[in-house]
Amino acid sequence: MAFVFMQRELAARKEQSLLRQRQCIDSAAGALIEVAGQHFINFSSNDYLGMRRSAEVAQAWVDGISEYGGGSGASPLVTGYTKAHRELEDYLAAGLGRDKVLLFNSGFAANQAICQALLQVDSELIADKLIHASLIDGAQSCDGKLVRYRHNDVEHLEQVLAKSSQVTDKLVATEGIFSMDGDRAPLEAMLPIVTKHQAWLMLDDAHGMGVLGAHGLGTAEALSLSQQQLPILMGTFGKAIGTAGAFVAGSAELIDYLINFSRHYIYSTAMPAAQAHATTASLITLQKPQRRELLLQRITQFKQLAQRAGITLLPSDSAIQAVLVGSAEQALKISDKLKSLGIWATAIRYPTVPKGTDRLRLTLSSLHQEQDIQALIDALQLSLHVKD
Ligand SMILES: Cc1ncc(COP(=O)(O)O)c(C=O)c1O
Secondary structure: OOOOHHHHHHHHHHHOOOOOOOOOOOEEEOOEEEEOOEEEEEOOOOOOOOOOOOHHHHHHHHHHHHHHOOOOOOOHHHHHOOHHHHHHHHHHHHHHOOOEEEEEOOHHHHHHHHHHHHOOOOOEEEEEOOOOHHHHHHHHOOOOEEEEEOOOOHHHHHHHHHHOOOOOOEEEEEEOEOOOOOOEOOHHHHHHHHHHOOOEEEEEOOOOOOOOOOOOOOHHHHOOOOOOOOOEEEEEOOOOOOOOOEEEEEOHHHHHHHHHHOHHHHOOOOOOHHHHHHHHHHHHHOOOOHHHHHHHHHHHHHHHHHHHHOOOOOOOOOOEEEEEOOOHHHHHHHHHHHHHOOEEOOEEOOOOOOOOOOEEEEEOOOOOOHHHHHHHHHHHHHHOOOOO
């Protein structure tokens, strides 16, 4: 029998409380979701600023579809690249002070594209231990070598770089806000080290876009990181921006290289123009700080209430707040108990996070009301030590 490993591996996952199953969301309104006829306050969405269902994004999708149609009809190098794509690229390039920007269908594709196009024989990707799976997979499937340094450990990064002194093409990769822990990379401390060792810095700012920076352009805007300091910036639109897709920003040479050599870009249908149009509308809306300010209030409120309730959180000032629970089984139990109390908080388990760091990953949003945060705290107090 062919492919018998599937049955075996699915059974093993079930046995270890690691089986993944999808839940169909029947409807959503504000911070509420409806699943199988029940309503929950959603604390598991990356829509940190409520842009996904905002009037601005919805209207721009409708306008974009009426102008450009449902899909782009071709890959970007054929006839799939439109005025809407160019406007989004130009908006980001101008706002971020980059020569050029290139759009991808997802952050996963963008990260893989960077690895595939740049990591040739004798090059290295030196990545934070907690870097996203798309970069790990990207690096492992190309000719370059993948080296890891301990999470946010600048000294270890320096040691790793020192060992790679013979390597000419070195890319140091980290995240603006780490997706599962919610903490930030120590970029200001990393920059002089990366420069000293003549490496390039790459930032995956999937979770910083929209929520950081005076105009919501993420970590690079918040820290005024120039193109020279940060030669490769990747950001995604599927989280706080409320649409989908991703971009890479950098020098004209980098972007021209990707246009010519990135297989993920060349051999894939361009993102729908309407999506690019809606994304630009979202970014323009997010120039105003109100949604970010509201999110910050919710984060502060949550952290204060959690501390008062004796709930231990991983260190994070972002919308991503994690409660470690130690085992996959316990994470599932707590998540189920929270559901019975009207709170949706997905258990995040190995291999998404390292073994033994199974957790509840709680994501806060400007859509949450004060009473939603209080309800979450109350439910956590009742759930965290649940046995059956
Ligand atoms: C840090 C990080 N990078 C990249 C991605 C992939 O982005 P996308 O969802 O657009 O494929 C994600 C999303 O899960 C992420 O959290």
